[in-house]
Amino acid sequence: MSRIQKERDRLLASTARTVGLIATATAFLCLSIPDTLPLPLYLASLVLLACMGVAQYEVAGLQRPVVWMSVIAVSGVSLILLHLLPAQQMGASAVSAIAVIGAVGVACLSIPAVTSRPRILLLGGSGLATLAASTVTLAATGSRMIEPLLLIIAGWVTLTATGIWLARTVPRTLKRISTMSRAYRVERQASETEARRRQGARLLHDTVLATLTLLAHSGVGVSVGALREQAAEDAALLRQLRLGFTPDPSRSGDYRLKPVEESTLGNTLESVKQRFRRMGLEVNWHGAGQVFLPSDVLDSFLLALGECLENVRRHSGVNEAHVTITDDENTVRAMVTDAGKGFDVSTIGEGRLGYTESIVARLRDVGGNARLFSSPGSGTTVVLEVPK
DSSP states (O other): OOHHHHHHHHHHHHHHHHHHHHHHHHHHHHHTSTTSSOHHHHHHHHHHHHHHHHHHHHGGGTSSHHHHHHHHHHHHHHHHHGGGTTOSOOOHHHHHHHHHIIIIITGGGGTGGGSSHHHHHHHHHHHHHHHHHHHHHHHHTTOOOHHHHHHHHHHHHHHHHHHHHHHHHHHHHHHHHHHHHHHHHHHHHHHHHHHHHHHHHHHHIIIIIHHHHHHHTTTTTSOHHHHHHHHHHHHHHHHHHHTTOOOSSSSSSOSOOOOTTTOOHHHHHHHHHHHHHHTTOEEEEEEOOOOOOOHHHHHHHHHHHHHHHHHIIIIISOSEEEEEEEEOSSEEEEEEEEOSOOOOGGGOOTTOHHHIIIIIIHHHHTTOEEEEEEOTTSOEEEEEEEEO
16 A cells, blocks of 8 residues: 555544544433433443444554444444334434434444445445434334434435545645655755855865966966965865865865864964965955854855955955954954956856855855955955854
């Protein structure tokens, strides 16, 4: 049996249990009204009601459901025929009890009985037996027959229709949910793949491509020792990746940033300053650096800042940059300024990984933002913002 069929049968059985137990409790209240039945018959009715209630409860356990449905039918029909014994006209409470037992108490088995041919045969036999027992009992005791019999017929028809509707609707609904779940998993995998692709692009741009660019320009502006050290760091990183290691942080950049618990922003900025001094770019810091940030935000902030300084070193035509750090209750800002040749901001295309991915996308990943201001001959200013 498939999972969808099991879920369908479980829902049908649970519905039958709820409806049946409510009917059994209602019949108990009707029969418990004083002078409805003699005491011996009342006690016998309680035994049959208990048997029917236990069967109604167990039918939702999916263990031998046909057996428990048979117990429901036998107990309910026996309870109706028990009212023949007083040999006197029944009161309104007894007629109500018969109607409730026949229309709902026994008819509840029709809800889970619509799923297979043997159960449908049990459904037909139980319905006919209930209707016949109710007719005989009401006729023998001289009670009104039309209203109770119509109620019993209506109960069987309604509950059978409910079972058919649930049996057809539930599988369709579960299949749609399963299809939506598969579509969601595919979309999530695609998103994760795209995120890994972008992280890989950042990693490639910030390490190997940067080193290759230096080599292509014969290391202009960078000492041999600094170039050798950067190439050695890239080689060590690539060796770790080939062995299956995950870089820390997983995005890209220096990969040796200290977490926030070990370092303040001022200390980590000093390491960035020394790194670019080795490559010929003098970085002047302004503002307070004793600011604590969550480790993931700190990593992205410093990596984006490093990329800004790398762009100054490579493209501005000057050997000096200014970094101003400010903060308020919610945000930390870094303004990177150079007095270089500048450029037309509109010329930055979406394919430029250095700005679009390594700066803007990286900050947006942690809830930050980047703004760029530049014009030919007037230098460049980049404002980086991250939340605390």
